Amino acid sequence: MIGGTDETHDPSLISWVEGATDHLDFPIQNLPFGIFSVGDSTPRPGVAIGDHILDLTRVASLLPAAAANVMGGQTLNALLALPCDDRRALRHRLSELLSDGRHRDQVEPALNAAAECTLHLPCAIGDYTDFYVGIHHANNIGRQFRPDNPLLPNYKWVPIGYHGRASSVRQSGVPVLRPNGQHKAPDSDSPAFGPSQRLDYELELGVWVGQGNPLGTAIPIREAERHVAGFCLLNDWSARDLQAWEYQPLGPFLAKSFQSTISPWVVTAEALAPFRAAQSARQEGDPHPLPYLWDERDQQHGELAIDLEVHLVTQIMRDSALPPYRLSHGLATNMYWTVAQMVAHHTSNGCNLRPGDLLGTGTISAPTEDGFGSLMEITRGGTQPIELPTGEKRSFLDDGDEIILSATARAEGFRSIGFGACRAVVLPALGAP
Incomplete structure (x- = not known):
């Protein structure tokens, strides 16, 4: 370490x-x-x-x-x-x-x-890459489409990621406009255009890149920690109906690019030194990572002991001065790949990272329902709405809803530290262009 x-x-x-x-x-x-x-x-x-x-x-x-x-x-x-x-x-x-x-x-x-x-915003973000290292989220989403084989064959071999939209990253407190886009109902012959009806949040950690690497070089996994300057919370909002229609064959596009929300404080890698933990052991039968993704020291210290929570506040709850409703609570240790493995893989083809680049972990979910990191999982794709203390029901987010992410790093014998809030209110979509 x-x-x-x-x-x-x-x-x-x-x-x-x-x-x-x-x-x-x-x-x-x-x-x-x-x-x-x-x-x-x-x-x-x-x-x-x-x-x-x-x-x-x-x-x-x-x-x-x-x-x-x-x-x-x-x-x-x-x-x-x-x-x-x-x-x-x-x-x-x-x-x-x-x-x-x-x-x-x-x-x-x-x-x-x-x-x-x-x-x-703490940095001028040159590039933003979103990974998919939360294995329980990947399993939960995969089961909704492929019940018998939720994970695609490459998941346990390679840290999956895609390049997101840096220009639409905003700091905590900036409202998010419900996105417009194409969506197609299963029983419809053609798509329609309009506001997303299945707007969702995604609970993630953001990783701030420190020193970068020249184009054409790779960062060895044993050196990857030196290129990570700090962490934040990240809500990578997702329009599930837009995404379902557009994601094949190239993956997320307008369903993700309308906005991502981050907590404004960079909690440094040095501050998180006491909260390092051993990477969870892989299940029997899982493939051993290729050599460029494997480092024994990283396996011993590559996880982060961070408690993650998501709360919801509706307009009715605000008007009634009711406290936020907790949607989920889980641990950042529920990641299949470490941050060092993400960095090593990102640069393995010679891609250059730069100071202030942002990496997202992808949605972090726990193995149990109380720790699911998105409404897509909690409501089983919208088929099982949750009931709030006000009597309101939610399958996905309504206008006026506010999502609040929070995190606390904890370890025995050390003072706990937090990340501050990552919050945003959903506002109605603009009129169609």
């Missing part, structure tokens, strides 16, 4: 920032990076600490030189591009500045109340 635990992960470490020590998401053991603004100010890099955001541009003179040199932009691309050792040095310095009271007078003026800030 590249970089283990150190004093920045000490569960007894506390911050002088009020409210940070007991914060559910952003104690001093986390220190995620983001881009924020206050009022009409220019967006700039910050780090979350409790209910505050530290303006990194205002404390740049207190930071290591390599980090200080990349604090002037409106994205985190240059910061993510730093070598692992430089990112780790920055983490150590921030931990020191926010825990040692001797630095308080210098640092406190650079703190902003998070409630008064606007969060932006």
